[in-house]
Structure formats: structure tokens, C-alpha cells
Amino acid sequence: MTSAVVIGASGGIGGAVADAIADEGTCDRIWRFARSSGGDDHLDLEDEASIAAAAERVAKGPAPSLIIVATGLLHDGDLQPEKAMRDLDPVRLARQFAINAIGPALIAKHFLPIMAKTGRPVFAALSARVGSIPDNRLGGWYGYRAAKAALNQLIATLAVEQRRHYERSIVVALHPGTVDTALSKPFQGSVRPGQLFTPDRAAVQLLDVIDGLKPADSGKLFAWDGSRIDP
Numbered sequence: 515m516t517s518a519v520v521i522g523a524s525g526g527i528g529g530a531v532a533d534a535i536a537d538e539g540t541c542d543r544i545w546r547f548a549r550s551s552g553g554d555d556h557l558d559l560e561d562e563a564s565i566a567a568a569a570e571r572v573a574k575g576p577a578p579s580l581i582i583v584a585t586g587l588l589h590d591g592d593l594q595p596e597k598a599m600r601d602l603d604p605v606r607l608a609r610q611f612a613i614n615a616i617g618p619a620l621i622a623k624h625f626l627p628i629m630a631k632t633g634r635p636v637f638a639a640l641s642a643r644v645g646s647i648p649d650n651r652l653g654g655w656y657g658y659r660a661a662k663a664a665l666n667q668l669i670a671t672l673a674v675e676q677r678r679h680y681e682r683s684i685v686v687a688l689h690p691g692t693v694d695t696a697l698s699k700p701f702q703g704s705v706r707p708g709q710l711f712t713p714d715r716a717a718v719q720l721l722d723v724i725d726g727l728k729p730a731d732s733g734k735l736f737a738w739d740g741s742r743i744d745p
């Protein structure tokens with residue numbers, strides 16, 4: 515018996531990933547956690563108790579062989595990505611880190627210990643190419659970039675520790691490409707034709723990348739096409 519866990523299942527990519535896992539039909543149970551869900555599916559990254567409670571519920575069933583953290587924040591009403599240093603604001607920077615780095619780290623804290631210790635369990639958190647320091651040529655988006663860079667470092671560190679518990683475990687960060695969701699909507703004007711993926715396509719691509727991962731890939735950042743990104 516196996517289970518899969520999608521956190522951020524109310525999101526464009528998270529919802530499509532959960533549906534794609536269901537379509538594959540290889541998991542006995544799929545958990546779809548979201549901040550906006552009530553009851554047993556509720557999980558808020560800014561409420562560690564809700565993360566711990568969700569992990570406790572999952573631990574009662576088959577151990578997860580796949581966990582995908584599909585949460586994230588780029589803009590949110592008052593919070594818009596910074597265009598220049600004059601836009602830097604401590605409260606908004608802290609919020610970017612809370613959702614894009616600290617939240618996924620707390621998910622790892624509570625969910626990695628309950629993952630399967632057979633086969634090739636995969637814990638994948640959605641990051642972004644713009645978090646790559648060598649890739650940063652355009653500048654801007656300070657908070658989102660820095661929080662995703664922090665997430666990539668957290669993933670690398672978690673991979674080292676998790677390998678000590680089970681040497682075939684895989685902990686990775688994934689860049690989904692530019693995907694047509696609420697997160698990317700205001701910024702889609704500059705996307706080259708053919709480079710804006712539907713959530714369904716992005717989900718299949720991400721699951722294909724996950725299928726191809728080996729334990730030696732743990733700790734790294736991969737793009738939607740399976741290529742490595744230097745974080």
C-alpha cells in the first residue's frame with residue numbers, strides 16, 4: 515500500500531498534479547492538503563500546528579512514497595514583486611520567506627520522518643529558476659528570488675540529513691516552467707510563444723521528471739524538462 519501527498523492542492527499546479535497522480539492509478543491514497551480546505555484536508559504553512567496535525571493523519575495510513583509541495587507566493591493584493599531596491603520592505607520580504615522557504619521547511623520537518631523507507635521515496639518542493647543565483651541576469655523580484663534561493667539551500671540540507679535515515683530517499687526542488695496559473699497571470703505578457711504550459715501539461719512533465727530521479731539526484735534543483743539548474 516502506498517500514498518501520495520500534495521500540499522497546495524488548491525493551486526493551479528498542485529491541483530493538476532494531484533489529478534495526474536490519480537490518473538496514473540498507482541497510489542492507494544492521495545492526500546490533497548490546502549489552506550482553503552476545511553476539515554482533514556486543511557493545512558496552513560503559517561500555522562505549524564496544522565502541518566503537524568496533517569502529518570499525524572497521514573501517518574495513520576500507508577507511508578507516502580511521494581510528497582509534492584506545490585504551495586508558493588509571488589503576489590498577493592498589496593504584495594507585488596519588487597521592481598527596484600526602493601521597493602524593499604521588511605514585512606513583505608518576511609512574508610515571501612514565510613511562504614516560499616520556511617513553510618516548505620516545516621512541511622519537511624513533519625512529513626519526511628513519515629515517508630516510506632522502501633523503494634525510492636520522493637519529496638519534491640516547487641521552486642523557481644529565478645531563485646538560481648547564476649541565472650540572475652534581469653534583477654528585480656528580490657523577495658521571491660531570495661526566498662526560492664533559500665528554499666533550494668534548505669532542500670540541499672534536508673537531502674543530506676534524510677539520506678542518513680534512508681539512503682535511497684530523494685529530496686529535490688523542481689522548477690515547473692512558466693505555467694498558466696493565478697501566480698503567473700500578471701506576468702505572462704513577456705512569455706515566448708509555446709513556453710506557457712497548461713497546469714495539466716506541467717503536472718505530467720513534473721511527474722515525468724520525478725519518475726527519472728535517482729538517489730544521487732537528491733538535494734538538487736531540476737527544471738520541467740529534467741535538466742539540472744545550478745542553484
Ligand SMILES: NC(=O)c1ccc[n+]([C@@H]2O[C@H](COP(=O)([O-])OP(=O)(O)OC[C@H]3O[C@@H](n4cnc5c(N)ncnc54)[C@H](OP(=O)(O)O)[C@@H]3O)[C@@H](O)[C@H]2O)c1
Nearest residue numbers: 522524525526527549550558559585586692693695697698
Ligand atoms: N506558475 C508559474 O509560472 C510558476 C513558475 C515557477 C515556479 N512556480 C512555483 O510553483 C508553485 C505553485 O505555483 P502555482 O502557479 O500553482 O500558483 P497558485 O495557483 O497561485 O497556487 C499557489 C498555492 O499555494 C498555496 N498557498 C499560499 N499560501 C499558503 C499558505 N500560507 N498555506 C498553505 N498554502 C498556501 C495556495 O493556497 P490557497 O488556495 O489557500 O491560497 C495555492 O494552493 C509555487 O511554488 C510557485 O512559486 C510557478
